[in-house]
Amino acid sequence: xxxxxxxxxxxxxxxxxALRWQEELxxxxxxxxxxxxxxxxxxxxxxxxxxxxxxxxxxYFVGGVKMHEGAASRExxxxxxxxxxx
Numbered sequence: 001x002x003x004x005x006x007x008x009x010x011x012x013x014x015x016x017x018a019l020r021w022q023e024e025l026x027x028x029x030x031x032x033x034x035x036x037x038x039x040x041x042x043x044x045x046x047x048x049x050x051x052x053x054x055x056x057x058x059x060y061f062v063g064g065v066k067m068h069e070g071a072a073s074r075e076x077x078x079x080x081x082x083x084x085x086x
Contacts, residue, residue, distance in 0.1 A: 002063030002084045004037045018058040021077045
């Protein structure tokens, strides 16, 4: 199982939406609850954020590989999370 890193900004409406979908998916699919997820506020952890290659938030990295960047759909969030199970 791979670690998921989710880069966000506190007041970003797309980030809030992605986090809501992530929570819903974890409630629906218990296997997703086992995934180690680190939510990184790029303002609070700027040095870490700058070491990753992305421009838009929310941005999902799974095992160090970018899986999604920018406004997401529920399906894209699920795809990113499920890729951590492989």
